[in-house]
Amino acid sequence: xxxxxxxxxxxxxxxxxxxxxxxxxxxxxxxxxxxxxxxxxxxxxxxxxxxxxxxxxxxxxxxxxxxxxxxxxxxxxxxxxxxxxxxxxxxxxxxxxxxxxxxxxxxxxxxxxxxxxxxxxxxxxxxxxxxxxxxxxxxxxxxxxxxxxxxxxxxxxxxxxxxxxxxxxxxxxxxxxxxxxxxxxxxxxxxxxxxxxxxxxxxxxxxxxxxxxxxxxxxxxxxxxxxxxxxxxxxxxxxxxxxxxxxxxxxxxxxxxxxxxxxxxxxxxxxxxxxx
Amino acid sequence: xxxxxxxxxxxxxxxxxxxxxxxxxxxxxxxxxxxxxxxxxxxxxxxxxxxxxxxxxxxxxxxxxxxxxxxxxxxxxxxxxxxxxxxxxxxxxxxxxxxxxxxxxxxxxxxxxxxxxxxxxxxxxxxxxxxxxxxxxxxxxxxxxxxxxxxxxxxxxxxxxxxxxxxxxxxxxxxxxxxxxxxxxxxxxxxxxxxxxxxxxxxxxxxxxxxxxxxxxxxxxxxxxxxxxxxxxxxxxxxxxxxxxxxxxxxxxxxxxxxxxxxxxxxxxxxxxxxxxxxxxxxxxxxxxxxxxxxxxxxxxxxxxxxxxxxxxxxxxxxxxxxxxxxxxxxxxx
Amino acid sequence: xxxxxxxxxxxxxxxxxxxxxxxxxxxxxxxxxxxxxxxxxxxxxxxxxxxxxxxxxxxxxxxxxxxxxxxxxxxxxxxxxxxxxxxxxxxxxxxxxxxxxxxxxxxxxxxxxxxxxxxxxxxxxxxxxxxxxxxxxxxxxxxxxxxxxxxxxxxxxxxxxxxxxxxxxxxxxxxxxxxxxxxxxxxxxxxxxxxxxxxxxxxxxxxxxxxxxxxxxxxxxxxxxxxxxxxxxxxxxxxxxxxxxxxxxxxxxxxxxxxxxxxxxxxxxxxxxxxxxxxxxxxxxxxxxxxxxxxxxxxxxxxxxxxxxxxxxxxxxxxxxxxxxxxxxxxxxxxxxxxxxxxxxxxxxxxxxx
Numbered sequence: 007x008x009x010x011x012x013x014x015x016x017x018x019x020x021x022x023x024x025x026x027x028x029x030x031x032x033x034x035x036x037x038x039x040x041x042x043x044x045x046x047x048x049x050x051x052x053x054x055x056x057x058x059x060x061x062x063x064x065x066x067x068x069x070x071x072x073x074x075x076x077x078x079x080x081x082x083x084x085x086x087x088x089x090x091x092x093x094x095x096x097x098x099x100x101x102x103x104x105x106x107x108x109x110x111x112x113x114x115x116x117x118x119x120x121x122x123x124x125x126x127x128x129x130x131x132x133x134x135x136x137x138x139x140x141x142x143x144x145x146x147x148x149x150x151x152x153x154x155x156x157x158x159x160x161x162x163x164x165x166x167x168x169x170x171x172x173x174x175x176x177x178x179x180x181x182x183x184x185x186x187x188x189x190x191x192x193x194x195x196x197x198x199x200x201x202x203x204x205x206x207x208x209x210x211x212x213x214x215x216x217x218x219x220x221x222x223x224x225x226x227x228x229x230x231x232x233x234x235x236x237x238x239x240x241x242x243x244x245x246x247x248x249x250x251x252x253x254x255x256x257x258x259x260x261x262x263x264x265x266x267x268x269x270x271x272x273x274x275x276x277x278x279x280x281x282x
Numbered sequence: 283x284x285x286x287x288x289x290x291x292x293x294x295x296x297x298x299x300x301x302x303x304x305x306x307x308x309x310x311x312x313x314x315x316x317x318x319x320x321x322x323x324x325x326x327x328x329x330x331x332x333x334x335x336x337x338x339x340x341x342x343x344x345x346x347x348x349x350x351x352x353x354x355x356x357x358x359x360x361x362x363x364x365x366x367x368x369x370x371x372x373x374x375x376x377x378x379x380x381x382x383x384x385x386x387x388x389x390x391x392x393x394x395x396x397x398x399x400x401x402x403x404x405x406x407x408x409x410x411x412x413x414x415x416x417x418x419x420x421x422x423x424x425x426x427x428x429x430x431x432x433x434x435x436x437x438x439x440x441x442x443x444x445x446x447x448x449x450x451x452x453x454x455x456x457x458x459x460x461x462x463x464x465x466x467x468x469x470x471x472x473x474x475x476x477x478x479x480x481x482x483x484x485x486x487x488x489x490x491x492x493x494x495x496x497x498x499x500x501x502x503x504x505x506x507x508x509x510x511x512x513x514x515x516x517x518x519x520x521x522x523x524x525x526x527x528x529x530x531x532x533x534x535x536x537x538x539x540x541x542x543x544x545x546x547x548x549x550x551x552x553x554x555x556x557x558x559x560x561x562x563x564x565x566x567x568x569x570x571x572x573x574x575x576x577x578x579x580x581x582x583x584x585x586x587x588x589x590x591x592x593x594x595x596x597x598x599x600x601x602x603x604x605x606x607x608x609x610x611x612x613x614x615x616x
Numbered sequence: 617x618x619x620x621x622x623x624x625x626x627x628x629x630x631x632x633x634x635x636x637x638x639x640x641x642x643x644x645x646x647x648x649x650x651x652x653x654x655x656x657x658x659x660x661x662x663x664x665x666x667x668x669x670x671x672x673x674x675x676x677x678x679x680x681x682x683x684x685x686x687x688x689x690x691x692x693x694x695x696x697x698x699x700x701x702x703x704x705x706x707x708x709x710x711x712x713x714x715x716x717x718x719x720x721x722x723x724x725x726x727x728x729x730x731x732x733x734x735x736x737x738x739x740x741x742x743x744x745x746x747x748x749x750x751x752x753x754x755x756x757x758x759x760x761x762x763x764x765x766x767x768x769x770x771x772x773x774x775x776x777x778x779x780x781x782x783x784x785x786x787x788x789x790x791x792x793x794x795x796x797x798x799x800x801x802x803x804x805x806x807x808x809x810x811x812x813x814x815x816x817x818x819x820x821x822x823x824x825x826x827x828x829x830x831x832x833x834x835x836x837x838x839x840x841x842x843x844x845x846x847x848x849x850x851x852x853x854x855x856x857x858x859x860x861x862x863x864x865x866x867x868x869x870x871x872x873x874x875x876x877x878x879x880x881x882x883x884x885x886x887x888x889x890x891x892x893x894x895x896x897x898x899x900x901x902x903x904x905x906x907x908x909x910x911x912x913x914x915x916x917x918x919x920x921x922x923x924x925x926x927x928x929x930x931x932x933x934x935x936x937x938x939x940x941x942x943x944x945x946x947x948x949x950x951x952x953x954x955x956x957x958x959x960x961x962x963x964x965x966x967x968x969x970x
Contacts, residue, residue: 132839
């Protein structure tokens with residue numbers, strides 16, 4: 007890690023914001039995960055505090071995506087626990103994790119290709135929409151009111167992400183950068199306590215990255231959402247995150263502030279001095 | 283790991299008990315029991331022949347060919363009608379030629395445009411082909427009942443008269459069908475294991491992209507596979523046609539072959555045979571022995587268990603072992 | 617020039633969320649309904665009612681039901697006619713055994729019974745999908761077929777196994793002419809179509825489509841697959857059950873055990889493939905096509921002077937269906953509904969090229 011990269015966000019440096027970083031809301035304790043003979047994660051432990059932005063970094067195949075998958079219940083670890091809001095979670099399914107307040111985006115964009123942008127983001131409100139089947143069929147009355155109420159929330163998110171013009175466009179027709187925004191919007195619609203972002207900047211050019219960084223910071227600032235993100239771009243990581251976890255071959259090799267981690271020889275070794 | 287086999291083991295155990303029950307409770311004479319068993323095995327052989335075509339096509343192209351039954355019918359019709367004008371062996375050769383031509387046309391018009399779609403779309407496309415072929419076959423060849431004379435007498439033969447009281451009745455054409463099936467499977471096994479084309483087919487079945495990257499021409503392979511399936515259809519059509527007469531209810535047989543591949547596994551040739559035998563025996567046994575029990579217990583208007591037994595059995599298998607007895611495990615990756 | 621949204625501003629989400637947001641669409645639909653309710657009953661011939669309009673309406677309802685399951689929720693079913701049978705026999709037994717039961721009540725109850733049965737046979741969808749699920753639905757078809765053919769209670773111990781129904785009486789209005797039946801069917805189908813459209817626009821519709829498009833991601837959002845799939849089966853079977861009861865009572869008058877067989881199931885599937893999967897309008901197009909084609913094949917060649925035997929006509933119909941299925945799957949998987957939508961898009965721009 008040689009020259010100081012130019013900060014992506016032309017704002018006050020991290021640490022000088024209004025946020026107060028709170029108590030631990032997520033703690034990963036001794037998690038081990040294997041598929042058949044392959045060990046994806048070995049005894050990984052770290053915690054995440056409320057309102058902070060935590061990055062998980064590491065070379066390819068280090069187990070970062072698997073870690074996110076464990077946190078939101080896609081995979082169930084063979085050993086160890088994940089504690090969210092103090093409650094241990096064993097074998098919790100993804101939709102239960104969602105109900106508990108954990109949202110995530112996917113590296114490979116898991117958008118609903120058969121629907122437009124508005125509907126995609128509206129699906130994020132599904133957990134909170136309670137109208138019965140009959141009420142929805144009749145629509146007139148309580149179901150309509152509920153639909154409009156949630157539409158208003160979704161429209162605020164659409165404004166925030168600046169995708170108003172694409173509301174009714176089928177998501178499959180949007181360029182990649184906009185699709186990523188819709189993915190983020192859908193996760194935001196869940197009003198999560200914890201937001202897991204799996205390589206949100208992947209495949210983006212410089213401008214798009216700046217936009218996405220701005221959105222992530224704003225989400226954290228305005229809504230106080232705790233964010234855990236996987237990212238390869240070191241400049242982004244250094245600028246955005248409060249603390250960083252470094253994984254290599256499924257093991258944790260670094261944990262601390264970006265500066266601490268950057269100077270950690272084990273981390274440097276793992277990356278073989280690759281810097282962006 | 284062992285937990286996974288428990289439900290299947292239970293299901294198979296229940297079936298085995300059900301199979302042994304009529305004999306154990308002496309509800310029927312042993313000779314009769316064996317007759318029904320043999321009848322079921324023979325029916326099973328017929329199902330297997332149709333299922334073989336399914337498995338071949340699925341193995342090589344991942345396409346589930348709903349039209350297999352219609353192909354069997356079309357092949358049977360072609361051979362039966364052509365044989366009215368020329369000797370049987372020539373009719374068979376012409377029938378094979380027609381099926382190869384059909385394979386080429388289907389590959390070009392249906393498979394190639396849909397190459398990247400998911401299984402359900404292809405299933406529906408073959409459903410369309412099935413309907414088309416049904417109508418087309420009857421338009422070209424007519425919709426009466428035709429017959430295929432294989433030169434075997436239809437009279438049943440009594441065997442083992444001294445072992446079992448009354449002996450056991452079997453049909454010569456059933457035995458011929460079984461022999462044909464065995465020969466066909468042996469021929470296919472040799473084809474797949476020993477010839478270069480067979481190896482190419484196995485490579486394609488394993489991994490389309492890898493096979494392409496070593497220069498195997500996918501389109502030509504699919505034509506070959508559909509042609510082989512067409513040959514199997516000709517054989518199946520002749521066997522069925524000789525036994526039942528060539529009539530369009532044969533295409534309904536295609537539906538019955540679905541449970542066969544469910545049981546045996548979509549990608550397994552031995553599975554198609556074993557699945558067919560299990561379905562054939564199960565159906566017959568259920569109809570003959572279970573049927574009267576149900577009729578008495580629930581005051582039913584007649585039997586007809588055969589109509590649904592195969593499907594319900596397939597449903598049970600789907601819930602405990604979707605990949606079938608010999609198929610490959612389907613892993614859902616995130 | 618005619619079909620433009622120009623000048624139609626929405627000033628509230630409520631306006632944007634209307635069933636028919638564009639003025640021209642509203643005018644068109646109201647005009648169509650007016651024509652259908654007020655003009656057609658007096659202008660159409662009995663033959664038209666009996667051979668096209670009435671069966672079309674009932675089949676459209678069934679197609680809408682199947683589309684909810686297959687097109688919107690992505691769960692394949694090739695045995696759906698079995699649930700029509702459940703609805704028909706349920707309505708028959710209710711009307712038979714419950715004294716003074718209004719047909720409308722029996723209709724809804726029959727639908728609910730069909731929904732329950734549909735949910736039961738939908739349970740496999742929680743573990744299997746695609747072609748495997750297709751085979752499981754066949755089990756439903758054949759088992760239910762057999763049940764109604766053999767368990768004598770359902771047919772009231774009729775020796776032939778057939779049942780027949782009396783002329784219906786809706787609040788004193790006897791449905792004894794094809795025109796009256798048509799109006800009744802039209803009313804029922806209109807109401808249920810609006811209900812279906814609302815469901816599809818609501819959060820359950822989005823949950824269904826999410827499961828269809830990517831069920832793993834749907835779970836991550838918090839959508840429960842069990843709830844979504846089973847409600848899809850339930851609502852779909854409800855619609856199809858009602859269609860079955862209408863088919864038996866209003867259209868056929870009497871039916872034999874195999875009236876709701878696999879051929880009907882496949883026809884329903886064809887309707888939604890050709891009409892457009894995932895489209896309510898498409899279900900109507902598909903139903904009209906499947907109902908009208910055999911009639912056309914029967915009548916048109918004769919009027920053109922080319923005689924076609926009935927057997928030949930049915931073979932030709934098979935060929936055309938088959939070819940069209942393949943055609944639509946290759947060229948326009950979203951069926952006639954998409955072609956209609958494309959037409960409207962072009963109409964928006966007309967007479968300008970772009």
